[in-house]
Amino acid sequence: MQDSKSYKIFKTFNVICMACITFITLYPFIYMFAQSFSSAQAVINNRVHFLPVDFNLSAYTSIITESRFWNGYRNTLLFTTTGTFLGLFLTVSLAYPLSRDDFPGKDVILKFMVFTMFFSGGLIPLYLLVSNLGWIDTIWAIIVPNAIIIFNVLVMRTFFMGIPQALIDAGEIDGLNQLQILSHIVIPLSKPIIATIGLFIAVQIWNDWFSALIFLNMDDLYPVTLFLRNIVMGSQMTAASGQAVDSSAVTTLPQTLQAATIMLVTIPILAVYPFIQKYFVQGMMIGSIKG
Amino acid sequence: MHTLNTKNNFWRLKKYGLLYCLIILPIVYLVLFKYVPMYGIVLAFRQHYPGRAIFGEHWVGLKYFKMFLTDNTFWKVFKNTLLLSIFNLIISFPIPIIFALMLNEIKSKNSKKFIQTVSYLPRFFSTVVVVGIIKSLLSPSTGIVNEVIQFFTGDKILFLSEPGWFRTIYIFSDVWQFMGWNAILYIAALSGIDNQQYEAAMIDGANRWKQTIHITIPGIMPTIIICFTLAVGNMLMIGFEKVLLLYSPIIYSTADILQTFVFRMGIDQGHFSYSTAVGLFQSLISLVLLWTTNWFARKYTDYSLW
Amino acid sequence: MRKRNLLRLLTAILFFAVITPGVFANGQKEKTSDSEKITESKAISNKPIEFTMLYSDNASYGYKKDWITLQKMTELTNVTLKIQPVPEADYTTKRRIVLNSGNIPDIVSKTLASEVTDYAASGILLPINKYLDKMPNLSRTIKEFGLEDDLRNITEEDGNWYQLPVRVQKERIQNQTWLYRSDLLEKHNIEVPQTMEDVYTAAKKLKSIYPDSYPITNRFTADNVLSVIAPSFGTRAGWGLTSGGYWFDPEKKEWIFAPTSVEFKNLLQWFNKMLKEGLLDPEFATLDSNVYEQKIMTGKTFFMLDWLGNEKRYYATARKEDPDFTITAMLPPKGPDGDRGVRQANKFAMGWVIPARVANEKYFDRLLQFIDWFYTDDAVELFAWGVEGVTFKTDADGSKHYLPQVLSGEFDPTKETGTLNNVFNVVYDMDAYMDFQSKEAQAAFKEMAKENVVPAFDPKLLPTADEREEMKMIQSSLDNYFKQKTEEFIFGKESFSNWEAYEKECQNKGSAKLGEMINTIWKRQNNK
Known part of the structure; x- marks a missing residue:
């Protein structure tokens, strides 16, 4: 197969572009990685650029010896796994019926759903609701109130709508009921989108510190992100919000420690993506089923 | 005719009975966690004193709406919000699509995976960290950007204290942070395109560019339209924390947005009624924006939310 | 159709479940039965008792359950504090949720005076001044430290104050x-x-x-x-x-x-x-x-x-x-008129608040006693100096000094032992504070005290709720304007020759109107 000349030029340009993008998105990460293994003086004197200077592990040892850190990690893992399954289940069960053209009530439910994207009663009513359900200081307060993100539902529905009607009709002729069609035909065909939305949900829960701040009182259940936030945020937020900063807020943790915490909290969730990519194989399903 | 229609409806209800069982749980969820707490909206129409009755003391009608609708500062801030949202939409929306398409042209599977993984790294930095990076890059004393500028022009720019730079800084950092992440959806959609279509096109002698125009882009069009409609609906929801950490009074003229304005207003008082009213106003505009976009989408394309 | 009715019913039930009263009172359950009498011993209770506390957690000295000072406190008082640590960066948000929802622990630490005013009128907080007779050590501290003026600054319209003075200091210092x-x-x-x-x-x-x-x-x-x-x-x-x-x-x-x-x-x-x-x-x-x-x-x-x-x-x-x-x-430099000054300070830097509901709890007296304990010499020693041999030593003349590794910074007493903690260190010990400082700093502080360079906070204005709302509106647009201009003047973006135009614009934004309101309120409260 011969590529045209202009396509060759494009390809070169493309490679350069991608290299630039890779660099500017990767560099801060490398920089922080290097910082986390360097000495405090090296960081302060701007001597760290790509590689650790005065290599040492003190930042990491001081974090991993904290029991709260590990406890937080365990909680985050628990929230993320259970929350992702719950979220995916609810998202699919809402998105699939809405993707069927002749599903009665589809339009009403869609509008009913989209409305909630824009109107909310604020934090206090939600807090009172969760508190009345007796969910304060439980995992439910973290994974349930944000279980369905309407954006995800709409995206998943769009994907479902792209599945050829012929395949569904064939299933009906074969005598499958509607749930069987979903589980035997639609879901196997929708692995890329399920993986993508699963990732979206997982990342959202992984990064969510706010629910924990609001709904949890005891630190046994705190996710690790709350720990991270406290280390990185310090008092920047207080000052930015216009409040006077007091003496207790002015001590800043060493940058090496901040960097190490960011590494420890970010790397696990980053590692999830390559596993999901295997579902992104071009033209994987629709073609293969037709053939 | 009428009876037939009812019969048809009945038949459809029966056919989808199982799907109703499926959808009932998410609907209960929506009612419970989205609609029940909505009673909080009454605050926008009620006099509220901090610490006293949570849902206000008595009805005041549109008092709070009048209060901000007649406030000059509010309109300035609203204009900032609108401008920032529009610029952000124009720039941040297409870039992930272009990125996904360009990435699609990379032939080596491993580099593709690598670039993709790396490009979404910045998504995982919290806002404080991103703002920290921005500040150190743009710093006149230590920042690389100013070193380059000084090398060429001999001058330095105080990026964070120049009202004219704020939007650029905000939007470009957003692009940097979310480009790879937002591209994931398009990459997933790209993988849904049937390979046979490309094969057929190649037999017809279509070059890569034509294939992109005629197969790839139509293939991801539904995703693009849905995302665009939602992006328009959400455009007023600007990353509030980032603005709060980036701005200072000297750049209020461009950087002060609705959220920061309301936040400053309520910081030492739980000024709930006022902020609920502003929030409601913002929600209404968002809903109208979404509705309009969806209307256009339905009219001029094959895809729409409903 | 039936489904829709069912839905409506469900909504209605949930709605009422949420807004029924009683919601706001679901605080802590009672912790111990109150059968035993309070004894003469210093311990607050014979049986171990637990109180809850909302705590602002600073990452530099992250909260640890097993801090030796907290253990010592339990030893001395028989009270365990059940701490709800909240990351400092978001403490304001959490505190506001806690106070607004009515789900308030026994003690809310680190509160700001301006915020307490909002909640005082609602009756959810305990007026501390009414229980002074049950808190002899607090009363003594107020007298000895001369806190009356500063307490007047946190006194609300109803004549009560709702905040326990915390980080109390004898002299007005600003660090x-x-x-x-x-x-x-x-x-x-x-x-x-x-x-x-x-x-x-x-x-x-x-x-x-x-x-x-x-x-x-x-x-x-x-x-x-x-x-x-x-x-x-x-x-x-x-x-x-x-x-x-x-x-x-x-x-x-x-x-x-x-x-x-x-x-x-x-x-x-x-x-x-x-x-x-x-x-x-x-x-x-x-x-x-x-x-x-x-x-x-x-x-x-x-x-x-x-x-x-x-x-x-x-x-x-x-x-x-x-x-x-x-x-x-160093001593703050003199301005053009020969004034020296730094940021204003109170004689107490922050406060604790107690929810009003505890007055009905069986453990109420013991809670007051426990809070009062923080104003005793024992507590001051524990939370300012720490534990003898771990953080400080006593010299032959009876004076206390921090151990060398504490002074040199090798051993961080706040992080390791919980002493000198902003939340627990209710009474500031000047000797402890000075022991930490270099000779120059000590001299500077003496000089500052002599020259009286630390201004007090403005006296408290007592507007009505409606006045406050109106003031807030004027304030926010004024603040927006003059803060922006302040920076523009400094950066030279606005020329000082336009000062008059700036003055005029402040007027337009309501500075005179606000001044009128403030004066009316000020006169009214002084005539009371």
Whole structure:
């Protein structure tokens, strides 16, 4: 197969572009990685650029010896796994019926759903609701109130709508009921989108510190992100919000420690993506089923 | 005719009975966690004193709406919000699509995976960290950007204290942070395109560019339209924390947005009624924006939310 | 159709479940039965008892359940504190949720006076002053430390105060103060500045020696540096202005609109001059802590408006590169009218609040007793000095001193033992505080006390709820305007020749109207 000349030029340009993008998105990460293994003086004197200077592990040892850190990690893992399954289940069960053209009530439910994207009663009513359900200081307060993100539902529905009607009709002729069609035909065909939305949900829960701040009182259940936030945020937020900063807020943790915490909290969730990519194989399903 | 229609409806209800069982749980969820707490909206129409009755003391009608609708500062801030949202939409929306398409042209599977993984790294930095990076890059004393500028022009720019730079800084950092992440959806959609279509096109002698125009882009069009409609609906929801950490009074003229304005207003008082009213106003505009976009989408394309 | 009705019913049930009363009272369950009598012993209770506390958790000394001071406290009082730690960065948000939802623990630590006012009227907080007879140690502290004036500042319209004074100190001290690189000034034979003009000359000289430095810098927005320097110019600025630009001049005994005063103009002109000549860091309004501290530790800045004690942290890193690196406190320089000043301070830095509901709990008396315990000598020793042998030693003459490893910074007593913790250290021990400081700092503090450089906060205004709402509206648009202009004047984006136009615009934004309101309220409350 011969590529045209202009396509060759494009390809070169493309490679350069991608290299630039890779660099500017990767560099801060490398920089922080290097910082986390360097000495405090090296960081302060701007001597760290790509590689650790005065290599040492003190930042990491001081974090991993904290029991709260590990406890937080365990909680985050628990929230993320259970929350992702719950979220995916609810998202699919809402998105699939809405993707069927002749599903009665589809339009009403869609509008009913989209409305909630824009109107909310604020934090206090939600807090009172969760508190009345007796969910304060439980995992439910973290994974349930944000279980369905309407954006995800709409995206998943769009994907479902792209599945050829012929395949569904064939299933009906074969005598499958509607749930069987979903589980035997639609879901196997929708692995890329399920993986993508699963990732979206997982990342959202992984990064969510706010629910924990609001709904949890005891630190046994705190996710690790709350720990991270406290280390990185310090008092920047207080000052930015216009409040006077007091003496207790002015001590800043060493940058090496901040960097190490960011590494420890970010790397696990980053590692999830390559596993999901295997579902992104071009033209994987629709073609293969037709053939 | 009428009876037939009812019969048809009945038949459809029966056919989808199982799907109703499926959808009932998410609907209960929506009612419970989205609609029940909505009673909080009454605050926008009620006099509220901090610490006293949570849902206000008595009805005041549109008092709070009048209060901000007649406030000059509010309109300035609203204009900032609108401008920032529009610029952000124009720039941040297409870039992930272009990125996904360009990435699609990379032939080596491993580099593709690598670039993709790396490009979404910045998504995982919290806002404080991103703002920290921005500040150190743009710093006149230590920042690389100013070193380059000084090398060429001999001058330095105080990026964070120049009202004219704020939007650029905000939007470009957003692009940097979310480009790879937002591209994931398009990459997933790209993988849904049937390979046979490309094969057929190649037999017809279509070059890569034509294939992109005629197969790839139509293939991801539904995703693009849905995302665009939602992006328009959400455009007023600007990353509030980032603005709060980036701005200072000297750049209020461009950087002060609705959220920061309301936040400053309520910081030492739980000024709930006022902020609920502003929030409601913002929600209404968002809903109208979404509705309009969806209307256009339905009219001029094959895809729409409903 | 039936389904829709079902849905409606469900909604209705849920709705009522949510808004029924009783919701707001579901606080803590009772913890112990109250059968035993309170004994004469110092312990609060014979049986172990537990109280809950909302706690602002600072990452630099993250909360640990097994801090030795907390164990010692339990030993002495038989009380365990069940701490609900909240990350400091988001403490305000959490505190507001807790207070608004009515789900309040026994003690809410670290509250701000302005916020308490909001909740006082609602009756969800306990008026502390009504229970003073049950808290002898608190009463004694108030008298001994002369807290009456400052307590008047937190007294609400109903004549009650709802906040326990915490971090109480005998003298009005402010530990955010002027610090300077004493080693460099000495090395280059520069005298310690006495006036703002001296600061200018000293900075000028330092700049000529270190051209790539900015002698003065700042973090936490312009509000921070302005609030520290303004009192020397005989005015208030930044965080020092909390009432829409108005402050109370204790000498003239009247409320003054600062942003258009001559003193304020002088202040801005000084800043403008410093900035124009490269003596003030052009990033002073936007720096974050990381870069700010980097500039200090690498010798890129020489004058700081920082919290005393931070220099020890800087030493740990900076002295590895430059063994002479020394930071010392100095007396705030005099402004054009000969005033010296720093940011305002109360005799107590923050507060604790107690929910009103505890008055009905069986453990109420014991809770009061426990709170009162924090004002005893035992508690002061424990939370200011720590534990003997671990953090301090007693000399033959009976005076206490921190152990050398504590003073040198090798052993962080706050992080390791929980002493000197901002939440628990209810009464400040001046001796303990001074033991930590260098000789120069001690001298500076004595001098500052003598010259009375720490202004008190403005007296409290008592507007009605409606007045407050109206004031808030004027304030926010005024604040927006003059804060923006303040920075524009400093950066030279607005010329001082336009000062009159600026004055006029402040008027348009309602400065006069606000002043009228403040004066009316002030007169009304003084005639009471």
